[in-house]
Amino acid sequence: MAPAPLPLLVAAFSLLFAAATPIRDVADACSSQVQAADFEHLNSSAMHLPLHHSRGPCSPVSAPSDLPFSAVLTHDDSRIASLAARLAKAPSSSSSARPTVTVASLYRANDEVDGVAASLASVPLTPGTSYGVGNYVTRMGLGTPAKPYIMVVDTGSSLTWLQCSPCRVSCHRQSGPVFDPKTSSSYAAVSCSTPQCNDLSTATLNPAACSSSDVCIYQASYGDSSFSVGYLSKDTVSFGSNSVPNFYYGCGQDNEGLFGRSAGLMGLARNKLSLLYQLAPTLGYSFSYCLPSSSSSGYLSIGSYNPGQYSYTPMVSSTLDDSLYFIKLSGMTVAGKPLAISSSEYSSLPTIIDSGTVITRLPTTVYDALSKAVAGAMKGTKRADAYSILDTCFVGQASSLRVPAVSMAFSGGAALKLSAQNLLIDVDSSTTCLAFAPARSAAIIGNTQQQTFSVVYDVKSNRIGFAAGGCR
Template sequence: MKRNRALLCLLTMLLIAAADSTEDTVVRLEMAHRDTLWPTAFRRIEDIIGEDQKRHSLISQKRKIKGGGGGAKMALGSGFDYGAAQYFAEVRVGTPAKRFRVVVDTGSELTWVNCRFHGKGKENRRVFRAEESSSFRKVGCLTQTCKVDLMNLFSLSNCPTPSTPCSYDYRYADGSAAQGVFAKETFTVGLTNGRKAKLRGLLIGCSSSFSGDSFRGADGVLGLALSDYSFTSKATNIFGGKFSYCLVDHLSNKNVSNYLTFGSSSSTTKTAASIRTTPLDLKLIPPFYAINIIGISIGDDMLDIPTQVWDATAGGGTILDSGTSLTFLADAAYKAVVSGLERYLVGFKRVKPEGVPIEYCFDTTSGFNESKLPQLTFHFKGGARFEPHRRSYVVDTLEGVRCLGFVSTGSPATNVVGNIMQQNYLWEFDLVASTLSFAPSTCL
């Protein structure tokens, strides 16, 4: 769901593993797409694009404000069965540890869960009861952490008494919001050697109130943005400066999943022959993960797109975002892409399904063969090429209807490669080497 900052604050952290050592292990979280929570065959595109457009608007605002060996794993899967257009993982929070289903968001800095703190909390889903966790430590409103360090995480200035916890009103790029108090808490994670480890002192939001479609089917958010206080910062400090994920097809049911991994991934080794690497600019559009796209081609034809579209110093540039579903392109790039693809769809009737606010949709009930479509390719600085699967840019929308999965976002604007475009690829973020590696994968 979003800098030039001071150097990373050294936060006290203890890693207690059930294993004698965490060497040669990685942390992995199972991950599922949140559309797996939807009761029908297809996620309602009008909801997806509405959330995406609000998210992109706030990404732009946030950018203006801020721009001036071993490891762990978490299961990761589609949210389709939950009626959501994002990906979910399960985390274990507190002492004793309780399970929560959270949205995996590379654009969000704060990790939070639906929480009861002194009797407050939404009861229509799982609730973390802070008073029952022996490891819960609230952040005071008079602390330097609250008054200075957490200002970019929407900390509030109200502090009626010295014992009042530091509160927040966290705003997301799609217009959703969460309100609560900051605390330090323990997360229990699974290791690839089958053991478990505890991450202590991780900043967490205890959200007693939240609103917006972003959280449909979820108990909170796992913040993976590039931030001093994100889950990524904690996990990569311990397990090595890498994290990776492989997004299953966004229409997969909740029983299909892959992993969000912190540390070196065995999946990278398996895909070594086809893996490609490009620079990851961690200082260009913080807290987002900026990638250096320099062009787009359709088949053998490089599209005529002005270079300033890709220039982050001129208000353009591109980010990879797990929290946005469709792919957003500045006007010049959008027009070139959709007109280039439309030429290959002239044999299909163009339709305008009710409630689907995408410009290019087609009736594909007869004779549609996606393999006949040309390959769309994103060209990166340094020569790497990303060739998404055809079903990632000609998206199933309704029965017998497919739409070009792109949204125009004005000019100049931040381009966003969304999670549908990323599906069925392994993505590895190396925060030490500042590189992004990727390879096609079944994610199974």
């Protein structure tokens, strides 16, 4: 869940550094990094937000410092399973263990809104995407007067939603107060007869419901049994000094699962109800980001960008899911040598680029060749036991090892030249592993490989661009 700040962004320090540093010093360091960040490469006409990694100490919703990395991988695998099920238009393998969300339960606690159709009372929600602790967050303003809320940013989701008072059924613990619609003079519930209510089925992959008072009800569900159910609403959304009225979003009344301490989810997928598409008439159909590592600053920028700095790959059309971002992986090299496989193996599965997936998944043949080539190039480095889903591991930390140059090439000439931190991921204090795994039904370019690159999603021109050195 699967699903970022802009002209300023908070850098994330290592958890080890945070644990040994006084809180005041960490706060001062975070502030200094924001002030020192170089955003000259961003277009001044776009809307910029700071982007935080949820596991960094500068994050407003930092994960517990004792959280094992295996938990990140477990959530990541749930996300992959649900994406695979979504592409296959079938329930995920964990659906039998997933509780049925009863829309009626939301309204038994509400004397004003009731009468949900019986046929909707016990419909299992379609699995969406899992949201764990490998995600990125930013602040979004909502209401009049505007108040800030911490949101998970995700390119694999469409509907933006956040927890709303009075949380008639359940709200998870979040950082800061829950949004109260009664405090916003621009808030309005959305009726069932609106086009936006009809659009919910494609935005959430679940049917909309309708209350007896004609309020549209959304149902958003995710692959790890997390879900949000509530009222489709509209209000003024703001980012810094920029505000846009009549923004459609979900006002969650029953929100349960693994959303960390965020207020909700910001959707940037290709859908009428996504944040991107709703802001597009004002800002244009593009957004860019630089995902920060544990020691860098990042941003999310919505709107126009400087096109000359990027190398591009076309977005690939797919009938599997027209809201996700598909591209074509065309080759990989290790130490300057192409992997010893046929070029057709790279396109044996559809490939998605996704901000919410931590570990990149490759077609099995490609992964096996990559694993063998990297291990061969690092034959002088002591091997470590497999860790969870990662089976190519080494003793040491990524920053201290000599690793081969690895590049991922995409159709059209775009490429990602991976640093050690893009190639390997530290799973504990003494072990680092290849940050790739075999794919199920789709290859996925995850956020570890994207970190510190500037990535632009130019939906209008139907292309995705990459540029090195997007953030520190």
